[in-house]
Amino acid sequence: MIADTGINQPKITIAAAEIAPFAKTGGLADAVAALSASLAANGCRVNLVMPAYRSIIKTAINDAQYVADIGFRTAGQAVPAGIYRYPIGPSQNIYFIRCDEFFDRAGLYGESGIDYTDNDRRFALFSRAVLEVAGLTGSRIIHLNDWHAAPAAAILKLQPERYPGLNAARTLLTIHNLAYQGHFARDRWPSLGLDPAAFYPAFEFYGGVNFLKSGLVCADRLVTVSPTYAREVTSEGCGFGLEGVLRTRAASFSGIVNGVDYNLWNPENDLYLVQHYSAADLSGKAACKKAIQQFYGLEEDPAAPVAAVVSRLADGKGMELIREILKKLIGSGAQFILLGNGVRDLEDFFRALPSVYPGKAGTIIGFDDGLAHRTIAGADMLLMPSQREPCGLTQLYALKYGTVPIVRRTGGLADTVKPAEGDRGDGFLFDEYSGTALWEAVNQARTWFEERPSWQSLMRRGMLADHSWSRSMQQYLQIYRALLS
Secondary structure (H helix, E strand, C coil): CCCCCCCCCCEEEEECCCCCCCCCCCHHHHHHHHHHHHHHHCCCEEEEEEECCHHHHHCHHHHCEEEEEEEEEECCEEEEEEEEEEEEECCEEEEEEECHHHHCCCCCCEECCEECCCHHHHHHHHHHHHHHHHHHHCCCEEEEEHHHHCHHHHHHHHCHHHCHHHCCCEEEEEECCCCCCCEECHHHHHHHCCCHHHHHHHHEECCEEEHHHHHHHHCCEEEECCHHHHHHCCCCCCCCCCHHHHHHCHHHEEECCCCECCCCCCCCCCCCCCCCCCCCCCHHHHHHHHHHHHHCCCCCCCCCCEEEEECCECCCCCHHHHHHHHHHHHHCCCEEEEEECECHHHHHHHHCHHHHCCCCEEEEECCCHHHHHHHHHHCCEEEECCCCCCCCCHHHHHHHCCCEEEEECCHHHHHHCCECECCECCEEEECCCCHHHHHHHHHHHHHHHCCHHHHHHHHHHHHHCCCEHHHHHHHHHHHHHHHHC
């Protein structure tokens, strides 16, 4: 094996606000965990960094090794913090940043839909701690994820004298969703403890502070989670105010689609399923469909196409389009199931569906990982009519499980779902963000569903497509090597 101190197998620090299985609110946690595992399997030394939230303090921190105390001053206040190392594999460690004042809380970013008012101080401390871990571990690559860790790139570039051991280190920032940027008022600037001269070149955003912008300006390399999304966010009005910054970094900005961990998502060995199946033997999917119809209170009709939504109920996810077509969908003989939570009025609408369409619609408000596996396995179609979707993972899970995705042609959905045409493709796509366009795609899918041989060929093509992390990991590894060469 090539020495892990070299260019081919570098030491890497990967920082994120959430990493599965220790803390998770969305795809960020899964993506970071899967990428790090794939890198470690390829011979890299990977050091993950995340805050020690309450759940970690109650569990994993007891088995972690104390490494060092680190002191910070934010907003003129001294805040004690500690670093703890927790081994998770032969070439992987996770470093928890323990600061109970900031992280021993019920939520990760806020509670009851309201952000914590001191998130600027919490993640300013976290960003500095990332650099401390990178120095302790001798990392040559510092891979930051989203706005919570982005200031680390700016701190290292604008105040390198604070971290002399990292002079040879290079930074990469992955943007998982540009809509979330870490905006704070101008008077919160002292939280970062940076020289005032750093404000305008890196953090200033319409008079306020923008954590993500600091990473976009200062990181050595920028990546987002699909090639199409990388193009979209540089277009006027599509970059949430940062499209101009991204255009200036065009030579250092690209898209890499997230992958799927097939050790966790595979119908051939998924422990959550009532019966396993594969592209070679699809018979088990019928049992999964029957089980999910029973669970959601639907009529047990194998001939009725089951259309599923597994999603956050949030702006941009296309839920209003689904509301628009739902009556026609049920009237066409299809069944509908939803697993998700989010905006209250959407929760209320979908929660009421089983009483409006008894035996035809089922809803679970909330989220459960095992139920997500069973729902995707039991459905025939997955609806993802997103207005914007940086990458998306649910459509990749659906493909592997032979559940045909119906998606809008945007972001990672456009990059991963191939339109069904003759004996090619594995899903159905539409362009216009409207209920009419979604309904046309659903109707096309229903026509295919009625032709069982064609539909099963469609299923198999999706199941055999390779969306594993191995390919995406190699693209990241190429970037790391280019940064160090």
